[in-house]
Amino acid sequence: MGLRDDLERFREVGEQRREDLADFIQYGELGSGRPDQINIPVKIVSLPEFEYDQRDQGGVGQGEDGTPQPGQPVGQPQPQPGDDDGDGDEPGDEGGEHEYYEMDPEEFAEELDEELGLDLEPKGKRVIEEKEGPFTDLTRTGPDSTLDFERMFKEGLKRKLAMDFDEEFLKELCKVEGITPRDVFEWARGENIPVSMAWIEEAYSDVSEPERGTWGSISEVEANVERESVQQQIRREGIRHVPFRREDERYRYPEIIEEKEKNVVVVNIRDVSGSMREKKRELVERTFTPLDWYLQGKYDNAEFVYIAHDAEAWAVERDDFFGIRSGGGTKISSAYDLAAELLEEYPWSDWNRYVFAAGDSENSSNDTEERVIPMMEQIPANLHAYVETQPSGNAINATHAEELERHFGTDADDVAIAYVNDADDVTDAIYEILSTESESDE
Known part of the structure; x- marks a missing residue:
């Protein structure tokens, strides 16, 4: 086996040491990449290389000044400027070296499909081109x-x-x-x-x-x-x-084939009220970020809308979405009112729609039954989903997810309810959401 074969082998080992996709979603640093590039840590395997001892200026038999004569004992070489003087770090002082495996959303979506057994097939809506297909249709007149x-x-x-x-x-x-x-x-x-x-x-x-x-x-x-x-x-x-x-x-005469662009708008809604503490916010990020990457990889054109809410709702940028925290109460319907308004720019006839909401299931009295459920039924979407994050278990007044589940049932093909109590639940929640969408046409 030659050096070139060794190098290829080391590269293969390095790729195999890339962090498992499910583990990365549950425990990795999701914010290390960009929206269009996912960086998955890889433990570096050092590649073999030649190293030369710069202290030896001569060679055996060259007879340069200072070299031993035949028969003279050869002692240890004297330290040269720049040599290690022993004052460096002890073994184990530094952490393992890492680099990143760069993955685009398309590759991420393919691997997540394989990892979780998903088979989401995006629907094309907006017609961008009409072209002639095979001559399969018949008419009574023609050349x-x-x-x-x-x-x-x-x-x-x-x-x-x-x-x-x-x-x-x-x-x-x-x-x-x-x-x-x-x-x-x-x-x-x-x-x-x-x-x-x-x-x-x-x-x-x-x-x-x-x-x-x-x-x-x-x-x-x-x-x-x-x-x-x-x-x-x-x-x-x-x-x-x-x-x-x-x-x-x-x-x-030729069949007319419509080329449709697969467009999607994803509305991400997050409760930022005082009860949404750090651990809850982290679980929302671990669930929503892979969902965004996945849908971006699946569709030709993906746009994202981010809505934060306490008792009121407002649109935010993605960079601010996961870090905001307020001290107010909670009224989830305010976010759906704003979502319905913002979705007017994305007609249902041209755009696929996903509306994902997350929080700790705490909501103001009767708001879920009287306002949220009717709004979810009124807003056309491929899928509505709610993710409950309660690291310590359900609070007494955390009933929003249960009310949704009780109303829509567990077999609805356009509403998904997922529960995330810790990082181990994230991939299950993602599967529950992405596998719920009906395969039938609108």
């Missing part, structure tokens, strides 16, 4: 070059099979003693043979006098003359004539 001859031939062949009959057999029936054209016609109708009375009358008139009475009865003809089906006749003679008709003509 000759687009005539669907294969279809027309099949229609003509079906007609031939339905209309043709064994002419020779009917001509033999006309030779039965005492039979009339009407008798032959009635027999043919009983056999579902598509023959006209005019044809039978013409065939009957063509029978010569010596041939009349050749057969004593129709039964005698059936017993002695073999009948031939149209399929047998075609196999024997081939297709001499296919009865095409104007109504069989169909012309192919």
Whole structure:
């Protein structure tokens, strides 16, 4: 194995030492990257390299001044300027060296799909281009070059099979003693043979006098003359004539394919009231940040709206969203009122929508039932989600998530409720949210 192989092996080991995605979401530093770039820590594996001892200026046998002569004992080399004088750090003084594995949102979404077993397929809404597809549609008119001859031939062949009959057999029936054209016609109708009375009358008139009475009865003809089906006749003679008709003509024209851009707007709502202490805020960040990365990676165009609220709501920038804390009370409906207003800029016909809210489930009296639930039902969205963060367990008045769950049930395909009591619950909450969205079209 050469040096190049060694280097490749070390690089592979380094990539394998990248922090597991689920562990990174639960315990890693989520704020170390940018919105369009996720930085996942990698424990550095030092690559092999050559190192030269700069103290030796000569070499064996060079005879430079100061070098030992043959037979002289060789002592320890004297320290040179810049050598380690022993005053440096002791082993173990420094932490392990880290770098970062840079991952864009698209790769993050792919890996999270694999990690959690997700299969979210974004819907395209806004039509950005119409183009011609394959010539699969049919019309009654068009240029000759687009005539669907294969279809027309099949229609003509079906007609031939339905209309043709064994002419020779009917001509033999006309030779039965005492039979009339009407008798032959009635027999043919009983056999579902598509023959006209005019044809039978013409065939009957063509029978010569010596041939009349050749057969004593129709039964005698059936017993002695073999009948031939149209399929047998075609196999024997081939297709001499296919009865095409104007109504069989169909012309192919291209299917119009709409190219749709997959647009999404994500509304992130966070309770910033006095009860939302540091640990609760951290759990919101650990849940919402991967959700943002994931949806940004899944959609062509993703925009994010951040709303903070206590008893009132206001829009904030992402950099401020996870750090804000107020001392006021809590009225969750104020955030949904503002969300409905801001979403007017993102029409439901053109944009996919996700409305994610998080808090400790504490809310002002009756606000959940009287205001929040009706607003959630009125705001069209792919998914509404609420994440309860209660590190110490439910508080007595933390009932918002329970009320939502009681109203919408646990099987709703557009409402998800998740509970995050510590970092271990984060990936489960993310799965619960992202796996809830219905796969059916709007």
